[in-house]
Amino acid sequence: MAAAVRRAAGMRPLLSVRSGRSMSCCSWRWRSSSAQERARQYTVGKKIHGFTVNQVTPVPDLFLTAVKLNHDNTGAQHLHVARDDPNNLFSVQFRTTPLNSTGVPHILEHVVLCGSEKYQCRDPFFKMLTRSLATFMNAFTANDYTMYPFSTQNSKDFQNLLSVYLDAVFFPCLRELDFWQEGWRLEHEIPDDPGSPLIFKGVVFNEMKGVFANNENLYAQHLQNKLLPEHTYSVISGGDPLHIPKLTWEELKNFHATHYHPSNARFFTYGDLPLEQHLQQIQDEALCKFRKIEPGTSVPKQSRWSEPRECHVNCGPDSMAPDPAKQTIYSVSFLLGDITDNFEAFTLNLLSSLLVSGPNSPFYKALIDAQIGTDFAPVVGYDGSTREACFTIGLQGIAEQDIKVVKEIIAKVIDEVIENGFEQERIEALLHKIEIQLKHQTTNFGLALASYIAANWNHDGDPVEMLQISENMARFKQSLEDNPHFLQDKVKHYFKENPHQLSLSMSPDESYLKNQAQLEKEKLQEKVNSLSMEEKKEIYKKGLELIAAQSRPQDASSLPALKVSDIQQTFPLTPVEMTYIDEVPVQYCSQPTNGVVYFKAFTNLNTLPEDLKPYVPLFCNVITRMGCGNLDYRKQDQQIELKTGGMSASPKILQDNDNLDMYEQGVLFTSHCLERNLPDMMHLWTDIFNNPHFDDEEHLRVLVMMAAQELSNGIPESGHLYAAVRAGKTLTAAGRLQEMFNGISQVQHMKRIAEKPELLTVLRKLPRIKMHLLSNENMRCAVNATSQAIPEVSTEVEKFIRNIPGFGKKKKDKKLIRTNITEKPLNPEDAGSEVSGGSQATKKIVFSSFKACQMKTHFQLPFPVNYVSECVRTVPYMNPDFPSLLVLARLLTSKFLHREIREKGGAYGGGAMLSHNGLFTFYSYRDPNSIDTMSVFRRSVDWAKAGKFTQEDIDEAKLSVFSTVDAPVAPSNRGLDRFLLGISDEMKQKHREQLFAVDHDRLVGAANKYLTTGHSTWGAAILGPENESIARDPTWVQR
């Protein structure tokens, strides 16, 4: 929402964000008797269900009214944000401030969701995923708080989920078995073989090994621990894998008793549902059973240093690093003020943006343009996630001997800023950015708010003050007026004259991973040696007990659930209007966009020579960042910041809805701006299409290094996606291109470019790509704006289309360049009717009779965990079996794969999904197993084929599918499916009806027809450490 939104550095979700469940939501509703109006009726002092209102504040800029309450008997705090948004959110957060690195708050976060007094069954949290239409469910452990949020658009669902969440956090069972499963345990490698060695297992144990396999996380953790070495910030709240095995079940239970108490809780509700009902339920189901305590969880201020400190740490080498000789990270961090001082935090946040954001900022100019490293350090800028904020500046991808140079540059820039201040235009651009971010609507506004205020509120700051962004902006402007040196004085105070600063460097050590493994082995040995024969027998017994418990059918009947009949039979339609500027189709979708205009354009790549294709992602990355018209790249960036909310390009491969051998290939250009700035934004696009600059090799190198670094850093977070894209490479033609654009091939391609001593040859490719791509010949556009704005928008869009290359050439005169291109009507309503020359708009689609074949690839990477994926070629979106496969994927995930891969296997996540590309994908995430997980995939198919599931299981899977299908779409993106994929509302309705009709027979049929093994339609890929059994197996390709 505002520039100030930043995620807590150490925040860890329970569910991997990409676990196959969509997490989006929120739409805008204008109603006469609004939630806001109702909220404004409350008066201070009013008593509601055990709570007392103590503040009511309208915040017109955000269209909300905030109501603050306190619970009389326990002191629990409640903030309600009334807003006419049907995507209601609940969250409860506890201040959790551990003093050791056993990961106790993190393990507790997992274990409380494993069963509670009222909901005894194991794992109610995961079971609710399929009994609800939640638009979001998760739990997070941050540095100093633990948060449990959910959101839904359905009021009955809200009550159901609230009941489960309240019971989970206040009355959890905290069973020993769950502690072993989620935390850590000693167990035989093969649990039912007492001859196999004892090893450490546990979900959090493996999760944290995965977290620290990422050097960015490792660096951020060291930084916080060393800059704030006194209290809770000196330990690892998520858990250090070497310390996790020290935690006992008793300690876990004690931590719950002292921290998960209403007196230490902050409740947050958001949306258009009535507050009274929430309060009553919270009071009746939880708070009425407690009395006030003194939780004593507050964090003291860090005592200030009198001298700066320096520190060096090691990490594992990164085999994908752009330059293996330059893998050092170095930064300087400064401890700032208390985050509960809202205006100071707001100011420092803005100051940070001025210092480090974009090519016009002084640190970018001095550090990035100097090409000493690949990018800023993994932690950069303002971080308000701890009680006292910090600011960090530095570089990654540098040579160790350059540390001194970087240090000197940082000091020099600080001096220069104190001397010269900032350009007025950059300050204006920043304030504009806040303005547009306030107006731009996202689908998860409630969650964004909850995260935005969490850290401040956690330390007893005033969350409502934080929401009053306009007031803060006005005060900021006034401060600048009163004192032109306002910002310079801050820089002097917080950076120049601040002795509490830490210089931290981290560089790879070849033996690091081996040492870590050795340390773990020693811990293990120590534990095992101390065991008596009795205890060993006990461990064996417990291992079997755990498997038995995991395998036992669960009675989830105590859990509330929505029914399939609670799902709407129809869905809100999104009317669009199609017009043509001569032959260029423009889709208009009028939406309550709050005065923002969204402009998108898609152009295809059909004429692009094959040898240029691998460069398309790079082209997209740089095309809005190299300068255009008479603007160099700095001025262009300034203009984009001043006039727009962002302009970008990305490669797209759009699978055809009817045929898996057909797809559209192209680039999507995306942008938005305030209505008043539309002419400026379209002017920028015109300059980019007509006259992009491709002459600055040095600047290209900067962008290439950053892109390569970012890709390499992203692998540990998205390893399962890379594995899935690779597994699909040999199954469809679109899959092959997908791997080229978004797979490991692209990471390697960018690494090779980054290693080149000169980039002139690469630079020369860019204008060649431009010729094929930046024209209106095969273009279509889409606009989302308010209906009042559309007439003016259409004038501007027309001007743009007429002023870029390609216009005026008659389509009829041109032959399709390649024989494997075919045409289809652009309007889905016209499908089926004949395509006749020129009267209908068409899209040009690649048609290739692709021969799918099996390929299994192992990418050996220095990770302690695996990412495993298998893909099966199935059917396109419009095939009547597609809905069955969608439901089947959810069914396999919730009823089989989750249990086998996460609960038993100890992986962070695992499941199956089907995307629009027609590839049915099995995956695991941060998985200690590899080949075993693939056999779990196969067994899940056997399970489905045997039809061992009930009608209730099917209904749950359907609910879960619909929670994605009906997830709200932001006004900016409505009509996008139609624009890009040609999916009309009619097709969606048909698809919806087919989803409702999926039954037992169809599911078993689909499993038999598509997922039977031994076919050439399966591909597999694993990213992970050296693996002997794969190495011995000649059917695997090793990379």
Ligand SMILES: [Zn+2]
């Ligand atoms: Zn976790």
